[in-house]
Amino acid sequence: MYLRRLRPEVYAAAGWLVTRLALYLTASGHLPDPWRSEESYDVSGAYRGWAHVLHGGHFPPTSDVFWQYPPAVAWVMLIPRHLAAWMGVDYAPAFMRFMLLADLVTTILLVVLARREGRWSGVFFWLVAIPLLGPMVLDRFDLLTALAVAAFCVSRSPFVAGLFGGLGAALKIWPAVLALGVDWERRRLIRSLLGFVAGAVVVTAATMLMLPGGTGFLHAQKSRGLEIESVAAFPFLLLEHANPARWHTGLAYGSIEVSGPGVRGVAPSMVWLTAATLVALVATVWKYRSRRRPSWTVEIPLVALLILLVTSRVLSPQYMIWAVVLMAACLCYRDHRQKYAARYLLAAVALTTLDYPIGFIDLYGNAPSAIEIVSLRNALLIAVLVTAWYGLFSSS
Numbered sequence: 535m536y537l538r539r540l541r542p543e544v545y546a547a548a549g550w551l552v553t554r555l556a557l558y559l560t561a562s563g564h565l566p567d568p569w570r571s572e573e574s575y576d577v578s579g580a581y582r583g584w585a586h587v588l589h590g591g592h593f594p595p596t597s598d599v600f601w602q603y604p605p606a607v608a609w610v611m612l613i614p615r616h617l618a619a620w621m622g623v624d625y626a627p628a629f630m631r632f633m634l635l636a637d638l639v640t641t642i643l644l645v646v647l648a649r650r651e652g653r654w655s656g657v658f659f660w661l662v663a664i665p666l667l668g669p670m671v672l673d674r675f676d677l678l679t680a681l682a683v684a685a686f687c688v689s690r691s692p693f694v695a696g697l698f699g700g701l702g703a704a705l706k707i708w709p710a711v712l713a714l715g716v717d718w719e720r721r722r723l724i725r726s727l728l729g730f731v732a733g734a735v736v737v738t739a740a741t742m743l744m745l746p747g748g749t750g751f752l753h754a755q756k757s758r759g760l761e762i763e764s765v766a767a768f769p770f771l772l773l774e775h776a777n778p779a780r781w782h783t784g785l786a787y788g789s790i791e792v793s794g795p796g797v798r799g800v801a802p803s804m805v806w807l808t809a810a811t812l813v814a815l816v817a818t819v820w821k822y823r824s825r826r827r828p829s830w831t832v833e834i835p836l837v838a839l840l841i842l843l844v845t846s847r848v849l850s851p852q853y854m855i856w857a858v859v860l861m862a863a864c865l866c867y868r869d870h871r872q873k874y875a876a877r878y879l880l881a882a883v884a885l886t887t888l889d890y891p892i893g894f895i896d897l898y899g900n901a902p903s904a905i906e907i908v909s910l911r912n913a914l915l916i917a918v919l920v921t922a923w924y925g926l927f928s929s930s
Contacts, residue, residue: 542654543645549661550641554634561630561669569891573670574626582625585611593747602758605741605748606704610675630672636681637664637671640859643684647866650688651828656865659876663858666883667851670891674852679706680859686712687832687863692725699726700733708856710734711838714816715831718823759791759801761848762897763889765912766804767792771905783898789848790898801847808845812838815923822927829867833926836860836872840919849912851890854883857918871925878918885911 559565561574580600587594588608594601618628641660648654664671671677682702686709689695696716702709716726742748760767762783770792774781781794791797819834839856843849861879864870889897889908896904 542648542657546641546645546654546657546661549658550638553661553665554637557665557669557672558630558634561672562627567669570669572891572894573668574673577629577673578626581611581614581629585615585625588612588745589615591745593745593750595747596750598750602751604704604707604738604751605745606701606737607675608741608745608748610678610705626673633672633675633677636677640677640681640684643681643688644862644866647684647688647863651866652868653866653870655876656862656867659865659880660858660862663862663880663883664855666880666887667854667858668887668891670851671855674855676706676852676855678702679709680855682709683712683856683859684863687866692716692722693729693732696726696729696731697733698729700730700735701737702733703730704734704737706856708839708842711835711842714819714838715834717831758789758847759786759793760797760804761789761791761850763851763908763912764847764849765844765915766800766847768905768909768912770794770797770800771900771908775900775902775905778900783900789850804845804847808842811841811845815841818927825927825929827869829864829870830926832860832863832867833870833872833922836864837919837922837926840915840922844912844915844919851886854886858883871928872922873925875918875922875925878914878921882911882914882918885914 556565560567561570563570567573584594584601588611593605593608614625614629614632617632618625621628621631641657644657644660648657679702682698682705685698686695686702689698696713699709699712702712710730713727713730716723738748760770762771770781771783773794774783774792781792781797783790783792785791786793815834815838819830836857839860843853843857846853857879861872861876864872865876885907889904889911893901893904893907897908
């Protein structure tokens with residue numbers, strides 16, 4: 535009886551050890567990976583350089599358009615630098631081990647949530663989906679925001695949950711959507727919002743007091759165009775294929791963006807589309823608030839995040855980690871309605887790996903096969919959004 539009760543935990547532990555060992559060995563170069571230089575550029579180049587600048591006592595200068603992160607990310611860059619000195623390794627391996635630890639804690643928190651809510655499918659969804667994204671997940675810091683989301687979902691105290699949500703938002707902004715999922719009962723809502731403020735504002739303010747130049751990231755973010763993997767860029771990729779003299783792709787503001795007639799009009803309009811769709815979501819949730827069930831704590835943020843992804847000007851492959859952790863948390867609830875959305879998301883994750891790093895050079899070169907892959911991935915993301923939105927208000 536005791537072994538039978540532990541069986542899901544044992545499977546989860548074995549699954550994590552096998553998949554994460556393979557990820558780490560591939561990311562660190564111990565297993566062959568033809569795209570390793572592409573995947574590890576951020577951590578071995580940009581992150582290491584930023585850590586050196588931050589260690590000098592200030593943020594990267596405004597002229598560095600690749601720095602587009604909130605001030606609290608300074609600690610994400612600095613911690614591996616100190617870990618590297620302590621472990622006697624280079625910056626990149628230390629960073630990967632830091633992310634591996636974040637993934638382990640996230641998995642443990644999902645196990646706690648699964649034991650509490652009674653469904654294990656979310657844990658195994660996480661264990662499968664993250665390896666599908668490839669070693670790239672250990673070369674980006676998005677696993678830390680996933681950790682904050684998992685901690686939010688596990689916390690029973692509204693203030694503590696809000697605190698973790700705020701800490702996640704201090705790193706990548708998007709975890710702010712977690713605030714939409716909190717109980718709208720007045721006292722719990724106030725406590726949650728106070729936690730968000732404490733987590734986001736306090737750590738950000740403290741960082742900016744210690745390091746000057748923390749608002750420089752706003753300059754680069756404001757000028758972003760349409761990144762080639764975004765949903766809105768798809769028509770322009772087709773136009774470039776038909777008329778490369780008028781539309782083309784190139785490096786701008788830290789990513790590969792499309793340019794040509796109409797792009798500068800579409801890019802800012804996506805911000806307004808995001809705002810309008812989020813308002814529509816909140817209005818619909820308010821209308822059907824009598825149907826609220828426990829899983830809405832995560833399902834509402836999931837739908838809000840999918841809106842952000844589909845309408846965003848930038849859709850980098852690591853953004854899929856955000857959707858994966860929220861979907862994994864949803865699947866831990868008995869009363870969730872996201873079974874079909876989870877299947878579509880898993881397919882979108884697999885196609886994301888075909889897009890980056892496997893087919894990214896071809897996409898940059900406007901190859902038809904690469905355009906087909908990214909367009910299918912984006913179509914699946916839209917399907918995930920529509921299915922998740924429908925499931926949110928479904929009665930069965």
